[in-house]
Amino acid sequence: MIPFRFLHAADLHLDSRFVGLAQLPQAVRSYLRESTFAALGRLVGVAVEEEVDFVVISGDVYDITDASLQGQLRFQEALKQLAGHGIQVYLIHGNHDPLDGPRLSMELPAGVTVFGAGEAGQAVACRRRDGAEVAVISGISYPTAKVTENTALLFNRKPGSSLFHIALLHGNVDGDLQHETYSPCTRKDLISRSFDYWALGHIHKRSILHERPAIVYPGNIQGRSVKETGPKGCYIVDVNPEGLTDLRFRELDTVRWQVKEIPIDGLTDEGELTNAVEQAVEEIRGELPQLMSVVRFRLTGRGRVHRILSEKGAAADLLSELQRREAARAERKDFAGLVWTEGFAVETGLPVDRERLLQEDSFLGELLRLSGTSGETADGLEELLSAALKPLMENRELRRLLTAIDGVEKQDWLRSAEELGITLLSGAEEAVRAGGQHPAFAEMGGSEENE
Structure with missing residues (x-):
């Protein structure tokens, strides 16, 4: 088998509206809106830097309610940039950007393959430097927003081909309860189809469900809420002459979402509570100096400040002050190291045994x-x-x-x-x-x- 390298991404959700954050200062809201495009730009940069032979995108390029003109034009621009470097793109549409969704009718750059609905289409991918055929790529797009049948069973290897086989599937494997059960299937279903790599999309938390064959969720490329914490990005996949895969995760996000715990045990008054929160903010700033962070603080434990939090509204007052300071920083366009406190989850109690x-x-x-x-x-x-x-x-x-x-x-x-x-x-x-x-x-x- 000829060795090659590809990039696997999914769930771009370009121009997402970041629901629930409408009351943000304009500068902060604009930066968040731009973050999905910034992650797309970094994806292109990583593909070029890593000299990948092609890119696969496993659905949800847009949000069905947010398929803005800007989002579509920015995606077309990214495809053109990849094409300019000779990098082909293979993609499918998922439940948030189905084929019947509102989109412009635009001509895609050469080298972009969009798989249709109904059955698993197939295309042969080549290595960039010499044009050698290296992989058969199969994929199925969603015709409408809700696909409830097991589309994994529609995938079949190309008869007589010894090439590496990649399947693009947007679906819920093994019934993840935190996501809608679209195109439901099991790992057993996927393994039985005899593909070498399942390039999955739909679940926003990255995970490798199986190693051989590789069954992989890369997660989304940019977190959009406190439910999508931690680094977000894509996988670089190297396939060796034996057909074995080596995966490396590359971060693409420019805004990092976090939940950070602050115990109140031992704190005695508003001053000590404020100092503990301010110290936590500066720790986050020091850990991620190049990114904007959005954090929810979980106040936990038992102590005297529980009454301050529950009766005097200390958390709301502290939140307003923290946001005021970071809003001033945002007005100066100083987003690197900015730490926006999204809120406090007060889970404290009275000091009892x-x-x-x-x-x-x-x-x-x-x-x-x-x-x-x-x-x-x-x-x-x-x-x-x-x-x-x-x-x-x-x-x-x-x-x-x-x-x-x-x-x-x-x-x-x-x-x-x-x-x-x-x-x-x-x-x-x-x-x-x-x-x-x-x-x-x-x-x-x-x-x-x-x-």
């Missing part, structure tokens, strides 16, 4: 024991919430919304319910207000003065 409460022969102790046992497994959590939410599930619309909630959010619900129970039933809040001591936190240092 939870372990002691767990041992109590009381209603609260029983409640905490039930919560702890149920939250240990996904099945246990589901059973508890199903019983609690049974009246709501009788409403069709509420049932649809509730079944879409992921396990992480359900764990947050359970944790919030625990804290509410502790606050209302332990008597700790009254003791803290009175400046006295409560048995549940007597062993943690006694009264507030000693904490």
